[in-house]
Amino acid sequence: xxxxxxxxxxxxxxxxxxxxxxxxxxxxxxxxxxxxxxxxxxxxxxxxxxxxxxxxxxxxxxxxxxxxxxxxxxxxxxxxxxxxxxxxxxxxxxxxxxxxxxxxxxxxxxxxxxxxxxxxxxxxxxxxxxxxxxxxxxxxxxxxxxxxxxxxxxxxxxxxxxxxxxxxxxxxxxxxxxxxxxxxxxxxxxxxxxxxxxxxxxxxxxxxxxxxxxxxxxxxxxxxxxxxxxxxxxxxxxxxxxxxxxxxxxxxxxxxxxxxxxxxxxxxxxxxxxxxxxxxxxxxxxxxxxxxxxxxxxxxxxxxxxxxxxxxxxxxxxxxxxxxxxxxxxxxxxxxxxxxxxxxxxxxxxxxxxxxxxxxxxxxxxxxxxxxxxxxxxxxxxxxxxxxxxxxxxxxxxxxxx
Amino acid sequence: xxxxxxxxxxxxxxxxxxxxxxxxxxxxxxxxxxxxxxxxxxxxxxxxxxxxxxxxxxxxxxxxxxxxxxxxxxxxxxxxxxxxxxxxxxxxxxxxxxxxxxxxxxxxxxxxxxxxxxxxxxxxxxxxxxxxxxxxxxxxxxxxxxxxxxxxxxxxxxxxxxxxxxxxxxxxxxx
Numbered sequence: 001x002x003x004x005x006x007x008x009x010x011x012x013x014x015x016x017x018x019x020x021x022x023x024x025x026x027x028x029x030x031x032x033x034x035x036x037x038x039x040x041x042x043x044x045x046x047x048x049x050x051x052x053x054x055x056x057x058x059x060x061x062x063x064x065x066x067x068x069x070x071x072x073x074x075x076x077x078x079x080x081x082x083x084x085x086x087x088x089x090x091x092x093x094x095x096x097x098x099x100x101x102x103x104x105x106x107x108x109x110x111x112x113x114x115x116x117x118x119x120x121x122x123x124x125x126x127x128x129x130x131x132x133x134x135x136x137x138x139x140x141x142x143x144x145x146x147x148x149x150x151x152x153x154x155x156x157x158x159x160x161x162x163x164x165x166x167x168x169x170x171x172x173x174x175x176x177x178x179x180x181x182x183x184x185x186x187x188x189x190x191x192x193x194x195x196x197x198x199x200x201x202x203x204x205x206x207x208x209x210x211x212x213x214x215x216x217x218x219x220x221x222x223x224x225x226x227x228x229x230x231x232x233x234x235x236x237x238x239x240x241x242x243x244x245x246x247x248x249x250x251x252x253x254x255x256x257x258x259x260x261x262x263x264x265x266x267x268x269x270x271x272x273x274x275x276x277x278x279x280x281x282x283x284x285x286x287x288x289x290x291x292x293x294x295x296x297x298x299x300x301x302x303x304x305x306x307x308x309x310x311x312x313x314x315x316x317x318x319x320x321x322x323x324x325x326x327x328x329x330x331x332x333x334x335x336x337x338x339x340x341x342x343x344x345x346x347x348x349x350x351x352x353x354x355x356x357x358x359x360x361x362x363x364x365x366x367x368x369x370x371x372x373x374x375x376x377x378x379x380x381x382x383x384x385x386x387x388x389x390x391x392x393x394x395x396x397x398x399x400x401x402x
Numbered sequence: 403x404x405x406x407x408x409x410x411x412x413x414x415x416x417x418x419x420x421x422x423x424x425x426x427x428x429x430x431x432x433x434x435x436x437x438x439x440x441x442x443x444x445x446x447x448x449x450x451x452x453x454x455x456x457x458x459x460x461x462x463x464x465x466x467x468x469x470x471x472x473x474x475x476x477x478x479x480x481x482x483x484x485x486x487x488x489x490x491x492x493x494x495x496x497x498x499x500x501x502x503x504x505x506x507x508x509x510x511x512x513x514x515x516x517x518x519x520x521x522x523x524x525x526x527x528x529x530x531x532x533x534x535x536x537x538x539x540x541x542x543x544x545x546x547x548x549x550x551x552x553x554x555x556x557x558x559x560x561x562x563x564x565x566x567x568x569x570x571x572x573x574x575x576x577x
Binding site for chain 1: 421462463508517542544550
C-alpha cells in the first residue's frame with residue numbers, strides 16, 4: 001500500500017515537473033513574443049519618425065528649390081538690350097542702342113514697386129552720344145482683384161510699343177518711326193493713375209501726370225514744335241500745367257486687342273513763352289491701335305493724331321496738326337522664324353500742305369528667335385520723303401530680354 | 403478727383419484680396435464628379451529633362467501632387483509669366499485636356515488669360531509627337547509671356563498624365 005502511494009507521489013511529482021517545465025517554456029515564449037511586440041512597436045515609431053524627418057527634408061529641399069527660383073523672391077531683377085547695325089544712305093553705324101535693367105520689389109502681395117533704368121547708346125556723360133535715363137519707378141497698389149492704383153514715374157498708356165518694347169516682342173530692328181515721332185515712344189511722366197478691368201476683356205487706364213514743354217526758343221523750327229523734344233523726362237520738369245491720359249481696350253477675343261486713347265495737355269509751353277511771345281497752347285492726342293494674331297498670322301495697325309492750338313503755328317507753320325499711321329502684317333513660318341512688312345506715314349506739319357513734310361516708309365524683314373527671348377533681326381527700309389531726304393538701306397540687330 | 407477715386411474703389415467687387423480666382427479645393431471638386439484619389443509623382447530623371455525642354459527649366463519640386471479618378475486626372479502647377487508665378491490647373495481626360503483654369507495670377511499685366519475666351523482654346527488639346535499642343539493657341543497682346551506659361555504647363559501636364567498612365571500599365575506605383 002505504502003509502495004503504491006510512493007509510486008503515485010513520484011508520478012505526480014514527475015507530472016508537476018513536466019508541467020512546470022512547460023509553463024517555463026510557455027513563459028519564455030510569452031516573454032519572447034512580448035519582446036518582439038515591443039520591438040515591433042518601437043520599430044513602427046522609428047519608421048514614423050523617419051518618415052516625418054524625410055517629409056520635412058523633402059519639404060525643406062522643395063522650399064529651397066522654390067526660393068532659388070527668382071520669382072519667389074521679394075526683389076527681382078530683369079532687363080533687356082539691343083545692338084543695332086544700320087547701313088543707310090546717311091551713313092553706317094553700330095550702336096548698342098539700349099541696355100536696360102528692371103529692378104522690382106514686392107512689399108506685400110498687393111503692393112509692388114517697379115523700375116526701369118536705361119543706358120542709351122552705350123556711353124553717357126558730358127558731350128557723349130548716350131544718356132542714362134530712369135524710365136519707370138512707380139509703386140502699384142492692387143487695391144482689388146481687378147483694379148490697381150499706381151504713383152511715381154511710369155510709362156504713358158498709349159500706342160503699341162510705349163509700354164511693351166522688349167526687342168523680342170516686335171518686328172524691325174529699330175522701333176517704327178510713327179510711334180517714335182507721334183506718340184512719342186518711349187514716353188514716361190510722373191504722376192498717378194488707375195488701371196484695371198471693367199468687364200471680362202475690357203481694360204481701362206486713367207492717368208494724371210506731368211506735361212510736355214515745347215522748346216519754343218530753339219533755333220531749329222522743327223525742334224520748336226517737336227512733341228518728341230518736348231518730353232521733360234521728369235527731371236526738374238516744369239509742372240505749371242499737367243496732363244491726363246485715358247485709354248479703353250478690348251482683348252476679349254483670342255488674339256485680338258483693340259485700344260482707343262485720348263490725352264489732354266493743358267499747355268504745351270508750361271506758361272513759359274521762352275521769350276518768344278507764344279504760350280498757352282493746349283493740345284489733344286487721339287490714338288487708335290489694333291493687334292490681331294491668328295495661328296501664324298499677325299497684324300498690327302496704329303493711327304495717332306495731335307490736334308494742337310493754332311498758337312504753335314507761330315513756332316512752326318502747320319504744326320497744329322501732327323499725324324501718323326502704319327499697317328504691319330506678319331507671318332511666322334515656325335515658332336522661331338517670322339517675316340513682316342510695314343507701311344506707314346507721318347507728318348509733323350500736316351496742316352501746311354506746302355511744307356513737304358510727309359514721310360512715308362516701307363519696311364520688310366525677318367526675326368529669328370534663337371530662344372523665345374533672344375532674337376536676331378534684319379530688315380530693309382525704303383523712305384519716300386516729300387522733302388527728298390530719303391534714307392534707304394538695311395538694318396541688322398540682336399536683342400534679348402529676361 | 404476724390405470722387406473718382408472712391409468710384410473706382412466701388413467698382414471693385416472684392417477689396418484687397420489679391421488675385422486668387424479659384425481655390426485649389428474648388429478646382430478639384432469642379433473637375434470630378436466622384437471624389438478623386440490624391441496621389442503624388444516623383445519628378446526625377448526623365449521627367450525633369452522633359453520639364454527643361456517644355457518649360458525651359460527644371461520644375462522646382464521633388465514631387466507633384468495630382469488627383470485621379472478613373473482615366474481623369476487633375477494637376478496644379480506654378481509657372482512664371484514675366485516675374486511672378488501663375489497658378490494653373492489642368493484637368494485631363496484620357497490623353498486630352500478637358501479644362502484649364504487660372505487659380506491665381508500675380509503679374510502686373512496680362513490677367514486676361516484667366517477668362518474662358520482664352521482658356522477654352524486648350525479644351526480637347528492633346529500632345530503632338532513633337533511635344534507641341536494639338537490645338538493652336540492664339541495669344542493676348544501684351545501678355546505673351548503669360549500665354550507661353552499656360553501653354554507650357556498644359557503640355558507638361560499632358561506629358562505627366564501620359565507618364566503616370568504608362569507606369570500603371572506596367573504595374574508600377576508612382577507614389
